[in-house]
Every structure is written in structure tokens, then in C-alpha cells.
Amino acid sequence: MRLAQRVWTGYGGYAVGFASLFVLWQLASLYLVSSVLFPPPTVVFKKGLALAKSGVLFEHLWASLQRILAGFVAGSLLGIPIGLAMGSFRPVRKLLEPYTEFLRFIPSVAMITVAVIWFGIGEASKIFLIIYTTIFIVILNTAAGVSAIAPNKIRAAESLGASRAQIFIHVALPATVPYILTGMRLAMANSFTTIVAAELIAANDGLGKMLWDGRLFMLVDEIFVSLVTLGILGFATDRMFRWSIYTFAGRYSPTGG
Amino acid sequence: MAKPLVSFRDVGKTYRSLHGADYPAIERFSLDIEVGEFFCLLGPSGCGKTTVLKMLAGFEAPTSGQILMEGREVTGASRDRGVVFQGDDSLYGWLSAVENVEFGLRMRHVEKAARRERAMRYLELVGLRGQEQKYPAELSGGMKQRIQIARVLANEPAMLLMDEPFAALDAQTRSLMQAELASIWRTTRTTVLFITHDIDEAVTLGGRIGVMRAGPRSDVKGVVEVSLNGARARTDDTFLRYYKQVYEMIRDEVAKSLARAE
Numbered sequence: 001m002r003l004a005q006r007v008w009t010g011y012g013g014y015a016v017g018f019a020s021l022f023v024l025w026q027l028a029s030l031y032l033v034s035s036v037l038f039p040p041p042t043v044v045f046k047k048g049l050a051l052a053k054s055g056v057l058f059e060h061l062w063a064s065l066q067r068i069l070a071g072f073v074a075g076s077l078l079g080i081p082i083g084l085a086m087g088s089f090r091p092v093r094k095l096l097e098p099y100t101e102f103l104r105f106i107p108s109v110a111m112i113t114v115a116v117i118w119f120g121i122g123e124a125s126k127i128f129l130i131i132y133t134t135i136f137i138v139i140l141n142t143a144a145g146v147s148a149i150a151p152n153k154i155r156a157a158e159s160l161g162a163s164r165a166q167i168f169i170h171v172a173l174p175a176t177v178p179y180i181l182t183g184m185r186l187a188m189a190n191s192f193t194t195i196v197a198a199e200l201i202a203a204n205d206g207l208g209k210m211l212w213d214g215r216l217f218m219l220v221d222e223i224f225v226s227l228v229t230l231g232i233l234g235f236a237t238d239r240m241f242r243w244s245i246y247t248f249a250g251r252y253s254p255t256g257g
Numbered sequence: 258m259a260k261p262l263v264s265f266r267d268v269g270k271t272y273r274s275l276h277g278a279d280y281p282a283i284e285r286f287s288l289d290i291e292v293g294e295f296f297c298l299l300g301p302s303g304c305g306k307t308t309v310l311k312m313l314a315g316f317e318a319p320t321s322g323q324i325l326m327e328g329r330e331v332t333g334a335s336r337d338r339g340v341v342f343q344g345d346d347s348l349y350g351w352l353s354a355v356e357n358v359e360f361g362l363r364m365r366h367v368e369k370a371a372r373r374e375r376a377m378r379y380l381e382l383v384g385l386r387g388q389e390q391k392y393p394a395e396l397s398g399g400m401k402q403r404i405q406i407a408r409v410l411a412n413e414p415a416m417l418l419m420d421e422p423f424a425a426l427d428a429q430t431r432s433l434m435q436a437e438l439a440s441i442w443r444t445t446r447t448t449v450l451f452i453t454h455d456i457d458e459a460v461t462l463g464g465r466i467g468v469m470r471a472g473p474r475s476d477v478k479g480v481v482e483v484s485l486n487g488a489r490a491r492t493d494d495t496f497l498r499y500y501k502q503v504y505e506m507i508r509d510e511v512a513k514s515l516a517r518a519e
Binding site: 150152153155156157158159160161162163166170171174175177 | 314315316333334335336338339340342344346347348349351360361363364365408409412414418
């Protein structure tokens with residue numbers, strides 16, 4: 001009974017929430033709008049299943065996902081050390097802040113034009129854009145995490161005999177983990193926006209390209225398949241991040257004890 | 258008398274301010290702390306007692322005078338001077354209780370089995386046996402302060418600096434922790450500088466009690482030597498006599514510090 005209750009409060013609400021979303025969509029497309037321009041979920045799922053069977057859906061999905069992962073990993077690997085350095089050393093922060101504070105206000109979508117001119121319409125331009133959209137959020141969050149470390153954590157380590165390098169590795173780094181993960185989570189959400197926009201404008205495959213083709217050839221069903229896939233994919237990756245933050249980083253708090 | 262372990266010599270600390278006037282928190286502060294004694298530094302809030310501790314810990318540098326430990330000037334933090342902080346934010350939340358206690362030993366590359374053994378010994382001493390695998394967030398305020406104490410003791414410093422370590426605890430836990438600290442001190446005989454604003458706590462724990470003046474320009478108003486043997490009952494006549502003596506010294510200072518606050 002207790003277990004059933006826990007499962008219900010944990011997932012039951014979600015299940016009902018999602019189910020209601022599709023029921024409402026079904027009702028709206030059948031009775032409210034009733035147009036081929038707004039297909040009901042049953043039609044979209046049938047189409048999605050067909051596209052999945054033929055492999056077309058996975059080709060597009062995989063193309064987008066690959067770009068996101070490559071850019072996201074590269075952006076995080078660059079952003080984390082830069083953020084740590086900016087948070088730890090005032091001169092580094094002073095030096096790099098003009099870059100981060102200036103560039104983070106130029107949206108990655110605006111950079112598509114430049115990216116295509118510089119790198120062409122191949123993979124390079126997309127990966128560049130994902131790196132661009134990832135790196136600043138990761139830098140800012142990492143740096144914020146470093147400066148949020150309780151001074152007493154550092155002081156305690158000093159008077160326990162830790163060297164500066166040890167304090168960095170054993171105190172500053174673990175204390176910043178939740179901030180880094182939060183930055184990466186936000187960056188992942190941005191990556192989805194960016195990749196779709198980039199693929200809409202210049203790409204040979206990917207979910208964004210699928211959207212664009214759907215518009216060109218009036219394949220409304222395919223547009224919806226692409227949209228639903230984006231939603232599911234985004235939701236799944238975000239849950240993965242939330243889960244990893246919760247399980248790995250629940251204890252890693254920069255301020256609390 | 259033997260050479261003191263710590264000497265404050267005309268120590269001054271002025272906090273510089275970008276806006277408005279500089280604040281001279283401590284001025285001409287002189288004090289000797291002997292090897293093996295339990296010294297309580299008592300003062301009204303805002304008198305600069307924590308500043309004194311921070312300077313001795315090496316977290317902040319004095320603006321004038323000098324602080325000597327074993328004849329050498331204190332220039333920064335060192336594992337000679339272990340610090341127990343008031344709050345629990347100095348604990349490492351990602352490490353278990355025993356890993357927190359081992360931290361200093363790990364930094365010195367003490368071999369794993371040896372450091373685990375020593376950490377367990379000190380966890381036992383502070384009454385945390387059986388809790389060693391728990392994380393700080395799973396422990397109560399009193400237990401977290403025990404981890405801090407064990408963490409510092411396991412590092413075997415020449416002296417312990419305690420900055421109102423029990424101030425955030427409830428009254429029952431506080432008096433229990435005081436009794437345990439007194440018994441730990443009787444076993445280890447580590448030199449302690451204990452900062453507090455609580456007269457009762459000072460008389461309970463201190464071998465000597467230094468009373469500070471209200472800030473700014475605070476220094477030591479006087480030192481009371483407490484000769485109470487063994488257990489110190491709060492209802493004891495001698496205890497009350499010391500309480501009254503310290504109370505009379507600090508009363509005016511508290512009044513002054515309250516008047517300034519208004």
C-alpha cells in the first residue's frame with residue numbers, strides 16, 4: 001500500500017498529466033480545429049511509427065543528437081576549466097569577463113549566418129553553434145559555483161594542512177559539481193533550440209531539416225512527428241540530468257555542511 | 258613559568274573601508290596562552306573576539322603588532338592550529354563523517370588503513386562510533402560539531418581554536434557538548450583557545466578566562482583564573498563566585514556595546 005502510494009505520487013501524476021495532454025490534443029484536433037493542418041495524435045503516432053520502421057526518423061534523430069552531443073561535450077569540456085579559473089582567480093575573471101559578458105548576449109541563432117559563412121553547411125557549423133550556445137552558460141554557472149563556496153570550507157582545509165592545489169582538487173572542485181551540472185542542464189536545453197534553428201536554415205538531415213521539408217512539401221504529419229520527437233528527446237535528456245544531479249550531486253553542496 | 262605557546266604582542270586590526278571611516282576593531286591586544294591550558298576568550302558581541310581567533314588561525318593578518326606561536330611569527334594557516342567553526346558550513350557535505358575526519362591525514366598522504374584507524378579512534382572519542390558512514394546532512398547539529406572536533410583532533414594540532422562552536426546548538430545539546438569537550442580536553446590536554454560570549458560556558462570550560470572590552474579598539478580587560486577541580490556544577494558556590502566575578506567585569510562592556518548598537 002505504502003509502495004503503491006509512493007509510485008503514485010512519484011509517477012502517477014506524471015502519467016495522468018501526459019495522458020491528459022494527448023487526450024486534449026486528440027479532442028482539439030477532432031472537434032475544435034478539425035483540419036488536416038492539425039493532425040490528431042493517433043495519426044501522428046501512426047506516421048511516426050512508419051517513419052521509425054523505414055529508419056528515416058532515426059536517421060534524422062541521430063543526426064541531430066550527434067551534433068548536440070559533440071558540441072555539448074566539447075562546450076562543457078572547454079567551459080568547465082574556464083569557469084573554474086574565472087571563479088578562482090580574480091585577474092582571470094577580469095580578463096575574460098568582457099568576452100563572456102559580451103558574447104552571451106549574442107544569441108546562437110544570430111550566429112548561424114556567420115557559422116555557415118565560416119564553416120559551410122556541414123557538421124562543423126552545427127557543432128560550432130552548439131559549442132557556442134553551451135560554453136557561456138557552463139562558464140557562468142561554474143564560476144558562480146566557485147564563488148558560492150563557503151569561505152569556511154577553504155579555511156578549514158588550510159588549517160588542516162591542505163596545499164592550494166589540494167584545496168582546488170579536494171574542496172573547490174567537488175563543491176562546484178552541482179553548479180556545473182546545472183549549467184550543463186541549461187546548456188542542453190539551449191542546444192535543442194539552436195540545433196533546430198541551424199538545421200532549419202542549413203542542413204541535409206536532422207530533426208530541423210525534417211521540419212523544413214515538412215513545410216516545403218506540406219507533410220503536416222511529418223512536422224508533428226518531428227515536433228513530438230523533439231519534445232520527447234528534450235524531456236528525456238533533461239530528466240537524465242535531473243536524475244544525475246539528484247543522485248550524484250545531492251550531497252555536493254557548496255554552502256551547506 | 259615556561260615559555261607561552263602563543264603570544265599576542267600589541268596586536269591591532271583595522272578594517273579598511275572603501276566608503277566611510279576605517280574601523281579599528283582591535284588595538285594593543287596582548288595575551289599569552291600557555292601550553293596545555295584551556296583559555297576562554299569572552300566578550301560582548303561585536304567586540305572582535307572572532308577577529309582575534311582569525312588572526313591566530315592565520316586567516317587574517319594583523320595590521321600592527323605580532324602574533325608568535327612557539328616563538329615564530331604566525332603568517333598563515335597551518336595544521337599546528339586546528340579550527341572548529343561555529344557553523345557547519347566548514348564540513349564537506351560530499352564526504353562521509355569518517356572521510357571528513359580523515360581529510361587532514363589524507364592531505365598529508367597518510368596511508369589509508371592508518372588514517373582510517375586514527376579517524377575511527379577520534380570518532381569514538383567524540384561519541385560518533387556507528388555514525389561514521391553517514392553524511393553531514395544526515396546528522397544533527399550537535400553531531401556535526403562532533404565531526405568538526407574529531408576532524409581537528411585527528412590531525413593532532415599543537416592547539417585547538419574554537420570559535421563559539423556550540424553557540425548554534427540548543428541548550429541541552431550545548432551543555433552535553435560542553436561536558437564532553439571538558440572530558441576530551443582532560444584526556445588529550447591539547448591547548449585550547451575557546452571563543453564565547455556565554456559566561457556560563459566560559460566558567461564551565463575555562464582554566465583562565467580573558468574578558469574583552471567592547472569594540473572598537475578592543476583589548477583584554479582582565480584575566481580570571483578559575484580553579485575549580487573536576488566537575489563544575491552550575492549550582493556550586495565556587496562556580497557562582499567565578500560567574501559573578503566575570504559577570505561584573507563584562508557587564509559594563511555589554512552595556513557599552515549595546516549603547517553603540519543603538
